[in-house]
Amino acid sequence: MDDAITKTIEAFRLDGLQGVVTGASRGLGKGCALALAGAGADVTVVGRNQVDLDSVAEEIRAVGRKATVIPIDVTNIGLFADKLGELSRIDIFVNNAGTNRPQPFLSVDPETYDALMDVNLRGAFFAAQAAARMMVAAKNGGSIINMSSQAGHRALRDRTVYSASKFGLEGLTKAMAFELAEHSIRVNAVAPTFVETPLASQFLQNKDFRNYVEGKIRLPRLGQVDDVAAAVLYLASPAASMVTGTSLLVDGGWTIH
Numbered sequence: 001m002d003d004a005i006t007k008t009i010e011a012f013r014l015d016g017l018q019g020v021v022t023g024a025s026r027g028l029g030k031g032c033a034l035a036l037a038g039a040g041a042d043v044t045v046v047g048r049n050q051v052d053l054d055s056v057a058e059e060i061r062a063v064g065r066k067a068t069v070i071p072i073d074v075t076n077i078g079l080f081a082d083k084l085g086e087l088s089r090i091d092i093f094v095n096n097a098g099t100n101r102p103q104p105f106l107s108v109d110p111e112t113y114d115a116l117m118d119v120n121l122r123g124a125f126f127a128a129q130a131a132a133r134m135m136v137a138a139k140n141g142g143s144i145i146n147m148s149s150q151a152g153h154r155a156l157r158d159r160t161v162y163s164a165s166k167f168g169l170e171g172l173t174k175a176m177a178f179e180l181a182e183h184s185i186r187v188n189a190v191a192p193t194f195v196e197t198p199l200a201s202q203f204l205q206n207k208d209f210r211n212y213v214e215g216k217i218r219l220p221r222l223g224q225v226d227d228v229a230a231a232v233l234y235l236a237s238p239a240a241s242m243v244t245g246t247s248l249l250v251d252g253g254w255t256i257h
């Protein structure tokens with residue numbers, strides 16, 4: 001095989017790198033953690049459910065990689081930063097923790113607004129800050145991937161707060177990329193459509209809503225966890241070494257029309 005092609009293929013490997021994934025106990029976070037491990041990274045999984053995190057960690061170890069578990073809510077900003085600081089290094093940070101409570105705009109209550117913003121934007125902001133500070137101190141560069149949504153690119157009914165948080169995360173991604181580039185830290189976002197995860201399944205069980213989603217996605221299927229994990233894997237890897245400040249839509253064509 002041509003040396004240049006071999007080099008390109010090897011650029012998707014993460015051997016020797018240390019990854020951290022928040023919201024990793026299930027769904028997209030779990031899929032991303034397993035993808036990083038499959039590509040050769042050791043992975044720290046962060047989330048609120050100790051039992052689920054331990055299960056993910058066992059799957060990581062089953063493919064021969066090291067796994068560390070940090071059972072914590074990312075909204076506990078100070079403690080999260082302290083726990084992260086106990087790690088030897090961070091090369092890849094997948095800022096995945098998030099939540100949603102759909103409500104019509106006219107019915108949104110302050111409790112719902114605060115709950116979503118606390119996790120999706122405030123928590124994501126300070127989690128990324130803690131990871132970036134470690135990367136800057138280590139002087140080894142790194143990759144930060146914020147888990148956004150197609151709702152950060154298009155308006156979706158009954159999701160004004162969620163959209164506001166994800167539009168904010170998209171802006172944060174670009175601003176972070178601008179400031180951290182001088183430290184060789186790349187910052188990108190992945191913006192999925194509705195994916196069949198435990199969080200989305202509660203909405204997709206509604207036949208009318210599922211039909212609506214399937215009608216908006218141009219490709220003839222719903223998104224899967226693996227689709228999103230593959231995008232994260234690319235942005236985490238040296239193959240994306242010249243990619244920063246962008247948002248990779250994994251939406252099956254939803255936003256092209």
